[in-house]
Amino acid sequence: MDRMDLTPSMAQAADTGSGRAEPRRAAREPVWPDASDLVYDEAVKARVDHLYAKVKDVVTPMEWPKFAPIIDAILRLKEERGATILAHNYMTPEIFNCVGDITGDSLKLAQVAAEAEEDIIVQAGVHFMAETAKILSPEKTVLIPDMEAGCSLASSITGADVQRIKAAYPDYPVVTYVNTSAEVKAYSDICCTSSNAVQVVEAIAAQWDTDTVIMIPDEYLARNVAAQTDIKILTWKGACEVHEQFTPEDIDALREAHPDAVILTHPECPPEVMARADFAGSTGAMASYVSEKSPKKAILITECSMSDNVAVENPQTTFVKPCNLCPHMKRITLTGIYEALRDLKHEVEVDPVIAEKARASLQAMLDLPKAKTPPHFDTGRDVIDVPYVAV
Ligand code: SF4
Numbered sequence: 001m002d003r004m005d006l007t008p009s010m011a012q013a014a015d016t017g018s019g020r021a022e023p024r025r026a027a028r029e030p031v032w033p034d035a036s037d038l039v040y041d042e043a044v045k046a047r048v049d050h051l052y053a054k055v056k057d058v059v060t061p062m063e064w065p066k067f068a069p070i071i072d073a074i075l076r077l078k079e080e081r082g083a084t085i086l087a088h089n090y091m092t093p094e095i096f097n098c099v100g101d102i103t104g105d106s107l108k109l110a111q112v113a114a115e116a117e118e119d120i121i122v123q124a125g126v127h128f129m130a131e132t133a134k135i136l137s138p139e140k141t142v143l144i145p146d147m148e149a150g151c152s153l154a155s156s157i158t159g160a161d162v163q164r165i166k167a168a169y170p171d172y173p174v175v176t177y178v179n180t181s182a183e184v185k186a187y188s189d190i191c192c193t194s195s196n197a198v199q200v201v202e203a204i205a206a207q208w209d210t211d212t213v214i215m216i217p218d219e220y221l222a223r224n225v226a227a228q229t230d231i232k233i234l235t236w237k238g239a240c241e242v243h244e245q246f247t248p249e250d251i252d253a254l255r256e257a258h259p260d261a262v263i264l265t266h267p268e269c270p271p272e273v274m275a276r277a278d279f280a281g282s283t284g285a286m287a288s289y290v291s292e293k294s295p296k297k298a299i300l301i302t303e304c305s306m307s308d309n310v311a312v313e314n315p316q317t318t319f320v321k322p323c324n325l326c327p328h329m330k331r332i333t334l335t336g337i338y339e340a341l342r343d344l345k346h347e348v349e350v351d352p353v354i355a356e357k358a359r360a361s362l363q364a365m366l367d368l369p370k371a372k373t374p375p376h377f378d379t380g381r382d383v384i385d386v387p388y389v390a391v
Helices: 008-016 023-028 042-055 064-081 093-098 106-115 127-136 159-168 182-186 197-208 219-226 248-257 283-293 304-313 334-343 352-366
Strands: 083-088 102-104 120-124 141-143 174-177 190-192 212-216 232-235 262-265 279-281 297-301 318-320
Touching: 042 064, 042 093, 064 083, 064 093, 064 334, 083 093, 083 106, 083 127, 093 304, 093 334, 102 106, 106 127, 120 127, 120 334, 127 141, 127 182, 127 352, 159 174, 159 182, 159 212, 174 197, 182 352, 190 197, 190 352, 197 212, 197 219, 212 219, 219 232, 248 262, 248 297, 262 283, 279 283, 283 304, 297 304, 304 318
Parallel strands: 083 102, 083 120, 120 141, 174 190, 174 212, 212 232, 262 279, 262 297, 297 318
Antiparallel strands: none
């Protein structure tokens, strides 16, 4: 092949002899324009307008001409770079439905990404999710469109905190929610998700032959799990800033205004909220419930974009949307994804020693038998309190 036949990225790869585009050269020789200079022309329309049919109920006709050229550029760049995009359920609908290759909750994203052929992963989600992807795919390049996309749960606890807990309670296993940093996972005994939390708590208690487990850092998830099991739980004072805002009064008001709607809550909500719902489970469990039961009207007590994304797949259901926005998730935009891919920037690294230990905690969870359908919480249980660890 003559050098003139090479695309810009291929030429860069040939220059380095690496077989892969180099971020440094991509930044020095930008081939793709600024996102604001991308135009919605006939060629773009021909390539991506079919995607609008999917999101027409949740993306307005005024918004689409702004989104379409960036979506088009992302899809073409993704091919050129050999990248796969992971899109969390809380991404806005144009990201989730139009550029996400793998969609779902954080763990599903990381697990499926580990099996993907592509060498570059773009995490359309928050930082701990990108870290989890890197932990499970250490040989891949993991990019996040915004390094500042954090999480109130992940920032509520540090690895040093977990070390202090372990020193104070050597006889109790530490179960750590995946919404934590790599370091926190590394010092824990096993991870859990909002989907398998009850199962993990019971399994690790049996393995350690103990009736008490430490579950960190989400106090509401810990209280909701404690209501579902006989295992005693100690917890940490952390919370999701999105789900903790919902109150029992909110649910009562929604019930009164929409008596025909089924109310679904996430287990990061306070137990008093969950106790008033018809169904409680992870984002995956909520989506499965709506697909399987096809309720006429549903109210998802969770992050705003979740309803929009579930609505795309379930046009038979009307959604009431009393949602709260996650400011961290909303840092991820089409423009950010485009720029991360264009410049191969914002690479997430995890210290290899920490990554190996964190992988062991994740693997301990993954080694447990898998449920056929995402388990859900029994909302009819009594609300109970659990103590915090004393460290
Ligand atoms: S929704 Fe809650 S748990 Fe999820 S990233 Fe935002 S703050 Fe963290």
